[in-house]
Amino acid sequence: MxxxxxxxxxxxxxxxxxxxxxxxxxxxxxxxxxxxxxxxxxxxxxxxxxxxxxxxxxxxxxxxxxxxxxxxxxxxxxxxxxxxxxxxxxxxxxxxxxxxxxxxxxxxxxxxxxxxxxxxxxxxxxxxxxxxxxxxxxxxxxxxxxxxxxxxxxxxxxxxxxxxxxxxxxxxxxxxxxxxxxxxxxxxxxxxxxxxxxxxxxxxxxxxxxxxxxxLDHVMVRYFYDRVIPERQGSLHWDSSFCISPCKDGYLLLTLFQQWETLIELMDSEDMAEDLVEESWRDEEYRLRHADHIIEVLERWTKTHTTDELFKLGQLMRFPWAPVQSPREVLESPHLKARNFFVDMDYPQIGTSIKCPGSPYKFSSGFLNRRKRAxxxxxxxxxxxxxxxxxxxxxxxxxxxxxxx
Amino acid sequence: MNKGVLNGLRVLDFTWMLAGPYATRILADFGAEVIKVQCSKTARGAESDLTGYFNTWNRxxxxxxxxMSYPEAREIALKLTAKSDVVIENFSPRVMSNWGLEYENLKEVKRDLIMVSISAMGQTGPWRDFVAYGPTIQALSGLTYLTSFSQNPPMGLGYSYSDVIAGLYAALAVLAALEYRDRTGKGQYVDISEYEAMCTLMGPAILDAYLNNNEILPKGNDADHIPAAPYGCYRCLGMDRWCVIAVFNEAEWQALSNVMGHPSWSTDEKFSSLSKRKAYADELDELLGQWTGRYTSEELVSLLQETGVPAGVVQNAEDIAKDPQLRARDYFMKLEHPALGMVTSDASPIKFSDSVTADWKAAPLLGEDNRYVYMELLGMTESELSSYIEKGVIG
Structure with missing residues (x-):
């Protein structure tokens, strides 16, 4: 062809x-x-x-x-x-x-x-x-x-x-x-x-x-500069800035420390901030040392919401939160659809055309975002x-x- | 800048954090004159010139x-643009336009300019203003969901991989746009979405979701779609030491069985073909794991590779820093930094027959090249420069 x-x-x-x-x-x-x-x-x-x-x-x-x-x-x-x-x-x-x-x-x-x-x-x-x-x-x-x-x-x-x-x-x-x-x-x-x-x-x-x-992002940098050997820590980000928390219908990636006061206000308005409203938690070092407790309280709060509610609410308040999406949810992403990320590809072996991930760049000239099947x-x-x-x-x-x- | 292949190319670099600096580091490593624009008010955290992170990604x-909060700064940025081939940035979409530095403005002073914007979501679409870091993008792309042992809970990668991927795509885009400019005389604007960049590396799984009505579940280290068994990560002797083994064909299975000394289970009917081994993978992994636990990862992997079985040591940062293979290939290099001293980083996995890193230099100190750029390149006088510094425009 x-x-x-x-x-x-x-x-x-x-x-x-x-x-x-x-x-x-x-x-x-x-x-x-x-x-x-x-x-x-x-x-x-x-x-x-x-x-x-x-x-x-x-x-x-x-x-x-x-x-x-x-x-x-x-x-x-x-x-x-x-x-x-x-x-x-x-x-x-x-x-x-x-x-x-x-x-x-x-x-x-x-x-x-x-x-x-x-x-x-x-x-x-x-x-x-x-x-x-x-x-x-x-x-x-x-x-x-x-x-x-x-x-x-x-x-x-x-x-x-x-x-x-x-x-x-x-x-x-x-x-x-x-x-x-x-x-x-x-x-x-x-x-x-x-x-x-x-x-x-x-x-x-x-x-x-x-x-x-x-x-590897931070991994070798921390070894060469701080002699740290980074270890596995599940879904907790290496610097504890992000964790993954369960919601009603799935999981949400969210931040632990960023915009602390805004976060506590959000949770407190639903009566879910528990002891995190206390003064001691305003200290960054203290929060870092007791991240486990913050994760527990966050979890009780996120479980009362859907991922979509918290994604929208979080982004509205400029938190870099997002649902942990499956490939099917990626396919249905309204953002990717609006940007025409998926391109049609003829696939005669199955007698139809299919949606294929396109390219991640939009060149203003000299680029045709199209796919011919393999x-x-x-x-x-x-x-x-x-x-x-x-x-x-x-x-x-x-x-x-x-x-x- | 050094004598690499991109010598003569000037890049005005408004990038920060990881994705953008990773892209411009590649261009700088290969000889482009990359001029990184910073502001002392914001040069903190990942952008502080005295951190290892900054030094690693900005050499x-x-x-x-x-x-840029001063109106005079815009005029200076436009003068710099006029002398550059490429402008690259990775701010949120509204930032460059707030400064009056959109592609439409910039191309007026440099007709064939190549401008590349990297952002989390891209410059258009309903989520264009969403805030996202590497882990956010990985969660949205399906990578976090699928890099997990089960759905409950998902786990994901222990680092910001998608930032590096966006950086690689951006470097590729700059080079392709240069190829095009050299042939046609036309510059252009390139909008790169990190979300889309990560999704391009999930291609087969997305096609699977589209075409087959499968619910795609995370499978940990299982071979899943790969024609191999055994295939996985197995415990070895020592504290948290592991190896991986991947057996793709009968010859490799026989070789593995030989190394193990033909234990009775290895001749069991249910392990007698690849498809059977895949069907009984859990049991096979259990038995194999009992055997691997008697060896150190290094000795086991040598034994296996010598007989032609694909196997690997799960190396941590220290193992990698001391890895004889990487050292033999000069994967790491040392650079002297005026404040941080002699420090090590990776060189580049891209090597040419005549590659030299002898003239490479550490990342710049804050404002290190102000005199060269403002006086030599833009022709400011000493007193003009001092007056801008005094006002805080350059600072």
Missing amino acids: EVKENKDVLLTGIKVLDLADEKASFCPKLLADMGASVIKVERPGGDPSRDIGPFWKNSPHPEKSLFFQYNNANKRGITLDLEKGLGREIFLKLVNKTDIVVETFPPGYLKDLGLGFEALSEVNPRLILLSVTGFGKDGPRSKYKSCDLVASAFGGSLCVSGSSSTPPLKPFGEQSHYTASLFGAIAILLALRKRTQSGKGEHIDISMQEAVAST PLIGEDNISVYRNELGLSDEELQRLSSMHVI | NKRGITLD
Whole structure:
């Protein structure tokens, strides 16, 4: 399926070959959303990330993975077996016509196939190669296997999530892959600028562990400056500024100390402030030392309200409170609807169009917030191999019968 | 600023806290001249120049003071804008317009300006004026709900992840807008919503909610949609020490079984395939946890990885600071700060073949670059500068 070219889009003209599995398929998607032309190169039979759910109608099938669908929208797709000589020959022809290759193979894999950065540079000296791996291409742990769980553990996001009475808790939903992909996309745009200056490409080496460790907010700062090793403290924020409290119909995230007098007035007007009206609680240090008691009193108050009542009331008084929303509530968010955050995406496999999360930025020009569904396995083989590389129908037949494509 | 690839790019930086400074730190690390605008009245907490937090997120930037509550400050800000490529801010939506510094005003003095606004909700929509910090956004996006062992109670992440995500998106937006400006000559305005940024990283779960009539429940560390079992976090020897193990295929399962010395349960029929192991995951986790508890996390993970089983140490801040892998790759670096001394922070996970951090510098002291910016860049005289300082406009 051809994506309609529009010459006035942010990254028009930038060509990307996407060999990435789940570790970084979000990176080329970010570039595709901004108008780059991305070809997903899958091994014959399809990329293994097609096995990751959730699935449409909950039935596992490589064309029905919603994970794959989301992370590969706006791309075209071909199949190619890099482990066959003929496959490699074709790959080099594609490399010659591209700006960027994104890959997530174990370090050394492409080199062993004769497709390392040096070899690719010989074919195309302007090529930018982005490698996303668990630990980076060098160092004592570079050969270790990784996945979202392993990267999150080594990177430090587990150790501060969860509570002291539970095991450490992994952030939901492949966050290490998304983070590595965001760093990767930034690195690619930096490398493109560098290429304009030097005329030469670049091999960018992103480690998922490092990507995770770079998203930890206070964690490493407090260690380096205060020698504090942050611990898990459930839903209580690290500096006790926020907690999560039950309401009639769900949970509310709320502040403990901010605008103290306003908070006490609110609660007292409903006769729910208890002893918090006393003078001693006006002292910030005292409140911090007795946060547990404040949480108990708050809880008795929040339980008499719905999350929506307190969300509205809190925001009216400029408290940064919010309901703990489920994905369904996110879909129904009036704010996201008003901003047209969700975009329609045709999904012919199920005979309809669906609402897909769009992009978080509104560019005043050069951006089309639209989604083309992810490619079917090998969907664009003919258009890419015949129309762009100039292979004949006979050659295509032969490649197909040899399982190269 | 240093000799990085963005050398020559000037960024007027009105950001504060984490999301905005994180974005401009990336630009500064790669050579952009980022001029951070502060005001001594508000330079407290996360914006105090003598805190580790400020120093970490504002390195490689220049710093000036300008009190926007004075009408003269607007004129100065416009002159600075005229000399900048990018203006970036992360105030509540009404702040820049109250100062008369909306994109419409700014582009009059700099035709091809790129202006990026990061806010909690975005510049439009019914919740545009809502107050939110990282934890608020994480609660709204579904991340807190799903990062929990059960619905009652939800737990969430122990840090403000969404601020970093908004910062990363903002850096990406600046670079994409530059690419576009260089090709078309056009600048533009970019409105980034942190709420939406966080929701983009919940994509598959949101599609699941839309397409399948599932009630999506939090599953803790369970594999859920990932084709792996065992998959989870297991207790090891020592105080609060843990490892993770993820077994995706038969070869990895056999390797794990080998390392364990083939206990009788490992050959049990109910663990004989991936789908069966997933079906009996709770029982499997229980048995595996009894075994992992006999080892330290470090020795166990080495044993497992040597035989090809994906496994990891649940590292805390100290483990990460001392991690031989991160050290071998120069993930951390030291910078000398005039008041805080020699301090360590992360370098950048983005490295180029010729990356050097030798010319990186600590965050600016409050108003450190006033003379350079106001006199050299804007051409103020010594007496003009002192008079602005005296009035409090620059201060």
